[in-house]
Amino acid sequence: MSSIIIIKNATVVSVDNAIGTVPNCDVLVEDGLIKAVGPGLEYPPAAIVLDATDSIVSPGFIDTHRHTWQTQLKTIGADYVLSDYILNLRQIYGASYSVHDAYLGNFCGALDSIDNGITYLIDHSHIANSPDHADAAIRGLQDARIRATFCYAMYANPHWSGSCVDKEREEATPDWRLEDVRRVATQFFAMSQPDDLLRLGFALSEPDMTPIDRLVHEIDFARSIGCKVITGHFNFGKWDPGNFIVRHFAQRGILGPDLLFSHGNTMADDELDAIAKHGCGISSTPDTELQMGMSHPVAFKARDRGCTAASLGVDVVCSAPADMFAQMRLILQAQRHLEHDAQEGAPLKMSRRCEEVLTLATMGGAKAVGLESVIGSVTPGKRADLLITRCDAPRMTPVHDPIGALVLYANASDIDTVIINGEIVKSGGKLTNIDWPKVRAELLASVDSIMKRASNVPMDDVKATRDYMVDTINVINQRRKVNRAKLS
Ligand SMILES: [Zn+2]
Incomplete structure (x- = not known):
């Protein structure tokens, strides 16, 4: 059975010149692929419906x-x-x-x-x-x-x-x-x-x-x-x-x-x-x-x-x-x-x-990265790597220019939903299927073990490395002078 997502009533910032920025627009995703972009799209009853009113949909x-x-x-x-x-x-x-x-x-x-x-x-x-x-x-x-x-x-x-x-x-x-x-x-x-x-x-x-x-x-x-x-x-x-x-x-x-x-x-x-x-x-x-x-x-x-x-x-x-x-x-x-x-x-x-x-x-x-036909814009036929960014926080109200809002105002807390390859990996502002407190505890234990090893680095080796760095910088400076002089 195919998986279908319909994103409803968004402002779509497509980064596709043929589509542009479209208000009150839907995006239909089927089996990880963007199938259609436009207002009032039809969709089957089994589709997952994401209401994107007051939100911007843009490529990841x-x-x-x-x-x-x-x-x-x-x-x-x-x-x-x-x-x-x-x-x-x-x-x-x-x-x-x-x-x-x-x-x-x-x-x-x-x-x-x-x-x-x-x-x-x-x-x-x-x-x-x-x-x-x-x-x-x-x-x-x-x-x-x-x-x-x-x-x-x-x-x-x-x-x-x-x-x-x-x-x-x-x-x-x-x-x-x-x-x-x-x-x-x-x-x-x-x-x-x-x-x-x-x-x-x-x-x-x-x-x-x-x-x-x-x-x-x-x-x-x-x-x-x-x-x-x-x-x-x-x-x-x-x-x-x-x-x-x-x-x-x-x-x-x-x-x-x-x-x-x-x-x-x-x-x-x-x-x-x-x-x-x-x-x-x-x-x-x-x-x-x-x-x-x-x-x-x-x-x-x-x-x-x-x-x-x-x-x-x-x-x-x-x-x-x-x-x-x-x-x-x-x-x-x-x-x-x-x-x-x-x-x-x-x-x-x-x-x-x-x-x-x-x-x-x-x-x-x-x-x-050689994937211009696969990702990078909200374009039918591309894989669905999409963001839904809410525009209802105090910082994001009002939005006269959706591209200006994304570039100069938004931050991660405004991103409600992230879709990668048609899979919802962030929803309601939270990563899906991740037990973050547990993962965070593991990460902090890893930090401790790295810091412990790093603090035990033999001092002679650090000194040798530091000397090596100073030598390298001197070589770079010298080489730049010679190479640039050759050009002039
Ligand atoms: Zn780098």
Whole structure:
């Protein structure tokens, strides 16, 4: 028997140019698919009826850059710059995660996302301390019922005495992760389809620390085993050593729509043009980029240069919430500020509209992950990943402009219902089928065990790591000077 949901009497913000924004509109969902969008739709008596009077129906948000495992570290990086983050998260806390911690980080991170209206995640998963960690991270996403692409990252957390990284494995087979992606591809993703909830992706070794031939090899390998998205960190402002890797990729002829470049703040114009030409994705992460000295987010500039797959990501929850409303606001107002400031005199015309940033958070994301025909808008024929956002709270009354309300006013508490693949995963403002007090207690126990391991990190190892960071930063600064000088 088919399952049918009818959403009645909503203001539909479709993010589909052919449909637009429609008041007093219904949405019919059948077997996980959007069947029809329009006023006064007919439906069978067995349908689940959701009254969306005084509410906005919109596509779920698409977060194209997240390290989901970091859920247990929320607020720890509130005053971090990037070097603090790399030292603490990537050298100490990551190595302190057990298999169970990786599971709970991903499970609770996905739940948190759903609560905030994020229905799709790129999980850039650099928590593979062992093959079991990778499996646990996958199971966490599956159990939360979110739509996601699990991008298996090549990054190796360091092994120190008491860490959860196996020194023997790392020293005997430092490249074991590459072969393990092949295992994961066979074990979990052998029959992968575009509309599957979970798909397999790949996250490159840190590009600025890796020879170009190795990066090309990783891309070829990921494609050969069927990874749908290949992602990595590129060109982040003051931390960009000026290697122009995308230019090298273009020269090697390996750019394609399966590549997703996170950050890209200081990409050269010819690199953005190559990305636009080959349909690659870009993910701007306004919170981390503006906080951590990574320069101005590139998403609007990328769109202006023809990159329709420009999108938004949350990145790390150690310093910002898993909240796409916040990302939209931050990047929009930062961009308006930049463009107003660049003008002579007072700005008499608004440079950027709310609609454009809502597109970044929805359709732009769908394009960035190769799913523009599956998700990203309220369009008949697409999978039903939908939000019902109430407009009856004091903050949301009245609403003259529904897109403005979503972009500048709403927050997670206004989201009454979240539907993923036709399944209601948040209803009446609460996650469905989740015993949150029980899950929260497990999460807090996991936090305690991570903090305990991290506090026992041998001081000599921390010192070595700190020295390594200082050396790395000096190398980056030096290389930037040389590379930029070559250009001028
Ligand atoms: Zn990142």
